[in-house]
Every structure is written in structure tokens, then in C-alpha cells.
Amino acid sequence: MESFLKVAGMQYLHKVLGPTINRMFEEKRYIELDPHKVESKDVGCSSLHRTLSDSDVVEQSVHILRSYLTDLLAAVAKSIKLCPAVIRATFRQLFKRVGERFPEEKDQNVKFIAITSFLCLRFFSPAIMSPKLFHLREKHPDARTSRALLLLAKMVQNVGNMDPGVSCAKESWMAPLQPTIQQGAAQMKQFILQLIDFEEKDELDLQTALTLPSQVVKEGPLFIHKAKNKGPLLSSSFKKLYFTLTSEALTYAKTPSSKKSSFITLANIRAAEKVEEKSFGNSHVMQIVYADEAGQAETVYLQCKCVNELNQWLSALRKVCVNNTGMLCSYHPGIFRGEKWSCCHQKDKTGLGCDKTRHGVTLREWNDPLDPDLEAHLIFRHLLGVREAMKEKYLEWKEKGEDLPLNQSEDLSNADGPTQLFRVLQDLEEVYDKELSHLTDLADQERNCLVDLQT
Numbered sequence: 001m002e003s004f005l006k007v008a009g010m011q012y013l014h015k016v017l018g019p020t021i022n023r024m025f026e027e028k029r030y031i032e033l034d035p036h037k038v039e040s041k042d043v044g045c046s047s048l049h050r051t052l053s054d055s056d057v058v059e060q061s062v063h064i065l066r067s068y069l070t071d072l073l074a075a076v077a078k079s080i081k082l083c084p085a086v087i088r089a090t091f092r093q094l095f096k097r098v099g100e101r102f103p104e105e106k107d108q109n110v111k112f113i114a115i116t117s118f119l120c121l122r123f124f125s126p127a128i129m130s131p132k133l134f135h136l137r138e139k140h141p142d143a144r145t146s147r148a149l150l151l152l153a154k155m156v157q158n159v160g161n162m163d164p165g166v167s168c169a170k171e172s173w174m175a176p177l178q179p180t181i182q183q184g185a186a187q188m189k190q191f192i193l194q195l196i197d198f199e200e201k202d203e204l205d206l207q208t209a210l211t212l213p214s215q216v217v218k219e220g221p222l223f224i225h226k227a228k229n230k231g232p233l234l235s236s237s238f239k240k241l242y243f244t245l246t247s248e249a250l251t252y253a254k255t256p257s258s259k260k261s262s263f264i265t266l267a268n269i270r271a272a273e274k275v276e277e278k279s280f281g282n283s284h285v286m287q288i289v290y291a292d293e294a295g296q297a298e299t300v301y302l303q304c305k306c307v308n309e310l311n312q313w314l315s316a317l318r319k320v321c322v323n324n325t326g327m328l329c330s331y332h333p334g335i336f337r338g339e340k341w342s343c344c345h346q347k348d349k350t351g352l353g354c355d356k357t358r359h360g361v362t363l364r365e366w367n368d369p370l371d372p373d374l375e376a377h378l379i380f381r382h383l384l385g386v387r388e389a390m391k392e393k394y395l396e397w398k399e400k401g402e403d404l405p406l407n408q409s410e411d412l413s414n415a416d417g418p419t420q421l422f423r424v425l426q427d428l429e430e431v432y433d434k435e436l437s438h439l440t441d442l443a444d445q446e447r448n449c450l451v452d453l454q455t
Helices: 002-027 054-077 085-101 110-129 143-161 164-170 172-195 307-320 372-400 417-454
Strands: 216-225 238-246 249-253 262-265 269-274 285-291 297-303
Touching: 002 054, 002 085, 002 110, 002 143, 002 372, 054 143, 054 172, 085 110, 085 172, 110 143, 110 172, 143 172, 216 307, 238 297, 238 307, 262 285, 269 307, 285 307, 372 417
Parallel strands: none
Antiparallel strands: 216 238, 216 297, 238 249, 249 262, 269 285, 285 297
């Protein structure tokens, strides 16, 4: 579930938590609820030469934290339509199944906790405590802001626990916030009910509902060059557009909200490289070589405002195209002007390039694009680990004649959910074992070569 939420819900997380996190970083308020940790000298009004007492600090902290939690819960309540369909469908199914498993009146909270255990405790709270790791901020917080974030994360966890009294019993200094947390738990319940409340007829078909949204890897304004047939290529011929790089395509339009836009499918990209400064009189230009609908090679030139932006765009493009087939081994760092290339003076416009491409050269930063392959691998390994337990449960359901009949059809599209899952896992496992065996053989060959060289 953690990997699933990271793959499917990162954009949603940013929209919900972003405003409150940014506010806390900007305000840098001193917040402390534990009387044993209060440092009054850090608070007060220096112009009036007055220092607040410990109780004043705690009272002020309660007021500030209440404000932050109220804003955050308000953002959550308004986010129902922003929540990806695949997450809503998953929580709906989780809520339904847990409710069937624990139907007693005394267990009515369990189906809510089943959802908040993932949404609050393992998604929202970790992101609040470490916003940089979830791409919410570019830098780690200072000590003061870090403590404020930790306390807010505790409150969100307590809201998710649906039982404020337990947490307040463990940390008595949280008691002043118990009414706020209790109210937040009630709001969270209402939010969950609305989140999973959609009619079956309004639900997308299974294939569409389980399609993960495109992830925005990088976006921002760039200058695009419109090639001319004659004359020198000048920087003035660049036109400013807004670019968005997702896990599927590079799109560009006049503004972020423009309805009309053009795009380059990532699978069609063949190279992303720098352009020589002499080509445009600017050292911050890159080129993207791609195949058009007819399969013909096309090149688009993009100008960045600085070298850092140039490197970041090149890095992001190369990372999302890492699995592309047909990538070029060479390219021209110059431009084709008149009848020859400006870099090597070759006259064949479609010939091999004069310099090697650098697909593997990327920036290895904390804010690298999310790696869906890694998160998918974690999900795959987990499902393999519980496959036998799932099969036993499935057979138990089948014997009881419950609503999961086994379809003996070999047509995967006609099989029920569990049957599809087991078949897909089997196919993935076969491919995984084959690739693992291949890598092992390569490692053995490399080891033998090293032994031969040493000999």
C-alpha cells in the first residue's frame, strides 16, 4: 500500500499538504507542547523586552497547531475530486471488505482505521515530518520548523487512530489538543464516506479505473526554436512556451492552462543533448531528437535560462527515456545550416552524428523523478510473498460458495479478479526468473574474464 500510494498519489499529496507545509516553512513559528522542552527565550517580543512564561508558550503553541490542523483538514475535505480514481476504488474495496469481516457494532471504527492507517499514518504523516523526501520542499527544515512539523504529524496520526484518548494518555501534554483531534477524527470519517461514495454505474471500467495517472516529472517555461529554411538561426527566433514533462509525453502550450497543446511521446524520443554555443549564440540550448508519426527524425531546440535549468531538463528527459528502444549512439552538437552541419561540416543531413550521445549522464539528486519500476518491484515481491496465503483464502471462499466463483475459461479477460491476479503473478515471476538467470550468467562470464585477465 505504501508503494502503491507513492506511485498513484504523489500529485494528490502535494495538492493537499503543499499549502500548509509552505505556510509552516514561511512562518517558522516556535511551537512546543511538552513543558519539559519549552525554551521561553526562543519566544516573546524583543521590542518590549518581555519573555513569555512556559504556560504561555504552550497555550500559544496549542493555538498555532490547531490552526495548522484545521487548514490541513479543510484541504483534505475539499480534495475528494482531486483524489485519483484508482485510490478511491482501492479504499472503497478495502472499506467494504473490512466491514464484512468485522460487522459487529463495537468494530464500526475498524473499517475507517483500515484506510487512515495507510492514508494518515503511512502517507500524510511521513510527508509532513520529512517534506523534502516527498518532494514538497527543496531543503530540509531548520530545527524549529522540524519540531513544528513533527507535532503536526503527531496530530494527524492521532486523527487517523480515531481514538484521541489513547495518545493523550501516553503523552499527557497532548491533552489540550484532544478536542481538536476528536473533531478532526469526525471530519476524517465524513471525508472517507464521501471519498468511497460513488455509484457502481458511475465507476470507470476496470481497465480505466486501474490506470495510474501520468506523473509530472518537471515543468516550466522554455523557449522553443522554430526552424527557418534560410538565413542564420538567431536566438530571437525562439518562442516562449510552457513545457510539462510527464511519465508519458513532453507537452507544450502557450500557458499552463491552455487547452490547445502539442506533445512529443516519450517512446519516440531518440536523444536529448546539448547544443554548441556558437549555433545560437547561447550556451543554454538543448536539442531533442524524436521520430514523428511517419517515423521520420525531427529535432526541436529548446533554450533554458541558465546552465542549472539546462542540466535539470536534460537529466529528467534522460531518466524518463531510460527504457526507450532505438536510442541514437551519435548526434550532431551543432545545427544544419545551409548545406552542412556547423559542428563537423558534413553535408549529409541524415548521416551519423560526429559526437557520442550521453544517455547515462544524469543528475543523481534527491528530487529525481519517482521510480515507478522500483515501487512496482516492491509491490511484486510483496504479492509473491503472500500468494500462497491468498490462494488458501480464495479456495476457502470458493468452498463456501461466496461471491468469487472460479471461471475455468482460459480467456484472461473473462476470468475473475483473483484468477487474473494469480496468472499475472505467474507470468511476471517467469519473466523475473528468466532475467535474473540472464544477469547471473553475465556476472559469471564477467567473473571468468577477470580470472583469465589475472592469470
